[in-house]
Amino acid sequence: MSDEAARLAEGMTPAQRDRVKVLGHTCERDGCGKVAGWGFARPRRESHWFCYEHRGDGDQYL
Known part of the structure; x- marks a missing residue:
């Protein structure tokens, strides 16, 4: 993968x-x-x- 920015086709923004x-x-x-x-x-x-602390409570919705 290159660090160079991708170039857009002419006329594109x-x-x-x-x-x-x-x-x-x-x-x-x-x-x-x-x-x-x-x-x-x-x-x-x-x-x-x-939240992180109560994420276990969400299992009932799966």
Whole structure:
């Protein structure tokens, strides 16, 4: 893999890239409210989010 930047074809412009934003998920455990980085869901079902400490609680949604 090269460290050189990829070149776009003539007339093309690069797509705008915003920094990745936190989606604002918070832990669903009662009384916690920490930032949740672990999401659990079955296909076509609503996602449930838990923090690192309570991520084990998400197993019930798999």
